[in-house]
Amino acid sequence: MTTAVASHPLRDSTTMVRRNLKRMLRYPSMTVPLIAMPVLLLLLFVYVFGGTLGAGLGGASGGRAEYVNYVVPAILVITVSTVVQGTAISVAMDMTEGIVARFRTMSIARVSVLTGHVIGSLIQALLSLAVVTGVALLIGFEPRGSVGDWFALVGVLAAVTFALIWFTVAIGQASQSVEAASNLPMPLMFLPFLGSGFVPTDSMPDGVRWFAEHQPFTPIMESIRALLMDRPLGNDLWIALAWCAGIALVGYVWAKRLYNRTA
Amino acid sequence: MTSRAAQQAIVVRGLRKSFGDKVVLDGIDLDVAQGSVFSLLGANGAGKTTTVKILSTLVAAGGGRAEVAGHDVATDPDAVRAAIGVTGQFSAVDNLLTGEENLRLMADLNHLSTKDGRRVVAELLERFGLTEAARKPASTYSGGMRRRLDLAMTLVGDPRVIFLDEPTTGLDPRSRRGMWQIVRDLVAGGVTIFLTTQYLDEADELADRIAVLEGGRLVAEGTPEELKRRIPGGHVRLQFAEPGDVRTAQRILGGDAHADGDALALRVPNDGSLRSLKALLDRLDDESIAVDGLSVHTPDLDDVFLALTGDSGLEKVTNR
Numbered sequence A: 001m002t003t004a005v006a007s008h009p010l011r012d013s014t015t016m017v018r019r020n021l022k023r024m025l026r027y028p029s030m031t032v033p034l035i036a037m038p039v040l041l042l043l044l045f046v047y048v049f050g051g052t053l054g055a056g057l058g059g060a061s062g063g064r065a066e067y068v069n070y071v072v073p074a075i076l077v078i079t080v081s082t083v084v085q086g087t088a089i090s091v092a093m094d095m096t097e098g099i100v101a102r103f104r105t106m107s108i109a110r111v112s113v114l115t116g117h118v119i120g121s122l123i124q125a126l127l128s129l130a131v132v133t134g135v136a137l138l139i140g141f142e143p144r145g146s147v148g149d150w151f152a153l154v155g156v157l158a159a160v161t162f163a164l165i166w167f168t169v170a171i172g173q174a175s176q177s178v179e180a181a182s183n184l185p186m187p188l189m190f191l192p193f194l195g196s197g198f199v200p201t202d203s204m205p206d207g208v209r210w211f212a213e214h215q216p217f218t219p220i221m222e223s224i225r226a227l228l229m230d231r232p233l234g235n236d237l238w239i240a241l242a243w244c245a246g247i248a249l250v251g252y253v254w255a256k257r258l259y260n261r262t263a
Numbered sequence B: 001m002t003s004r005a006a007q008q009a010i011v012v013r014g015l016r017k018s019f020g021d022k023v024v025l026d027g028i029d030l031d032v033a034q035g036s037v038f039s040l041l042g043a044n045g046a047g048k049t050t051t052v053k054i055l056s057t058l059v060a061a062g063g064g065r066a067e068v069a070g071h072d073v074a075t076d077p078d079a080v081r082a083a084i085g086v087t088g089q090f091s092a093v094d095n096l097l098t099g100e101e102n103l104r105l106m107a108d109l110n111h112l113s114t115k116d117g118r119r120v121v122a123e124l125l126e127r128f129g130l131t132e133a134a135r136k137p138a139s140t141y142s143g144g145m146r147r148r149l150d151l152a153m154t155l156v157g158d159p160r161v162i163f164l165d166e167p168t169t170g171l172d173p174r175s176r177r178g179m180w181q182i183v184r185d186l187v188a189g190g191v192t193i194f195l196t197t198q199y200l201d202e203a204d205e206l207a208d209r210i211a212v213l214e215g216g217r218l219v220a221e222g223t224p225e226e227l228k229r230r231i232p233g234g235h236v237r238l239q240f241a242e243p244g245d246v247r248t249a250q251r252i253l254g255g256d257a258h259a260d261g262d263a264l265a266l267r268v269p270n271d272g273s274l275r276s277l278k279a280l281l282d283r284l285d286d287e288s289i290a291v292d293g294l295s296v297h298t299p300d301l302d303d304v305f306l307a308l309t310g311d312s313g314l315e316k317v318t319n320r
């Protein structure tokens, strides 16, 4: 026999999102580096490596100008990776801080604690992406996509972010400490390098190249690149979305299971 | 089931819990009447927090059954959560938010209207002496303030059954008394309190019934008075001025008297009543033995606790 207790998932989730946004504002030492990091990477790759790498691309203009346009998709994906690393940390902090134990003993929609983190991080990621795109435009990035492409681009980026956030919400709960939570998502920072993010995959040796072409970040970055530069999408978009759906589902199920566990 | 639940706020039968092969609770039965204070005593690691976690739906029991506010914790956790408030052993406040924001968060999660929420938050800040610190982040609060905020957050939802896991550990004497008064006020309002503590005076002061947890079982359960009566330990301590008097007194009082501490004192079993005290003093007076000082020791819960929890318990308590 279970007694019906009125559930307010929407209201509780809104409350939790507000809580998470407040925490981000209160703790800028965590929020600011999350935006600074991809901006610095962008500047590093464009101004330090860009001349040489751009020449290797063999485009019409060549050099640095060519490379900005090539590297922006990778930087956008890294922006998302950085934000979700923050998600893992703040989830782990929450779990160690006791307030979540309090939430668990309260009659609130269970999922709201997690959706609070997910939506809070999503908002943060979209802001970071906007900042990074702004900086890219300032240093010579010339996108060629149509308005429709931009809408599709926002959709793809939101899907990637959403998937990775659910995944790291699970990782944040699975880690035994805040330190572990900050290290576990590291591969998400490296995967764009082992894909088509910074140099085309056909310049890589066979084994690495096989990996680069089959890992999830490559179709994601290729889709973003195609949308930004008005190039043919091919199958990349569907493969990217399939990866996102898969990662989101695994992350969601895992995160919920961890949250509901009663040791 | 529902009829008994009408009078009992908490009913526990055969509750078990192990972590790995470590048995923490080994079959526990409890009844806590509505509107009463129940105190669970135990040494460090006895399983007090584990019991609270099971009853507050945080941790699943390994066996047995528990009902809180008439609802089964295993099959109907949401109904239990709607009825309870928990102040855990370790602080459960959001350190990055201010005291006021923490309370507002609780008001929102309890689905109070904005107006009611404001009123309840202001009242609680006032009642717990936090009005001045309301706009400061909880991370800047002292241990006592944090504890008060913690309890205030628990009260926002107006719970009918409240779990307090060592609510006064680390508080100064004044704050402890303040916390006790809050508990008394809550009980006066009909709330049921399940309290764990290591302070026996606290249990003595607040609890209607006390249970002592040891080795995974309840080794004693009853009112504070009942528990004290179970322990023989009442005695009179006699202090003498002359070694000669000690020897004479020991001779006339026989095997009952034991040397106590220094050579000039005797410990004599005695229930502390006026009549038996007079009889004792008369016997000494008949022999013209001069008694320098006298103190009566009635058993308190410390005796109960130490007697029931054995050597290992004693060690752990003193180590803390």
Ligand SMILES: Nc1ncnc2c1ncn2[C@@H]1O[C@H](COP(=O)(O)OP(=O)(O)OP(=O)(O)O)[C@@H](O)[C@H]1O
Binding pocket: A263, B019, B024, B042, B043, B044, B045, B046, B047, B048, B049, B050, B051, B089, B198
């Ligand atoms: N999650 C866990 N995993 C493994 N062992 C645990 C876990 N939680 C508690 N224990 C063990 O169970 C025993 C009881 O712990 P509990 O926290 O309930 O004790 P306690 O009576 O609250 O002690 P204290 O007075 O120190 O708070 C301890 O030996 C502890 O090590």
Ligand SMILES: [Mg+2]
Binding pocket: B048, B049, B050, B089, B165
């Ligand atoms: Mg404890």
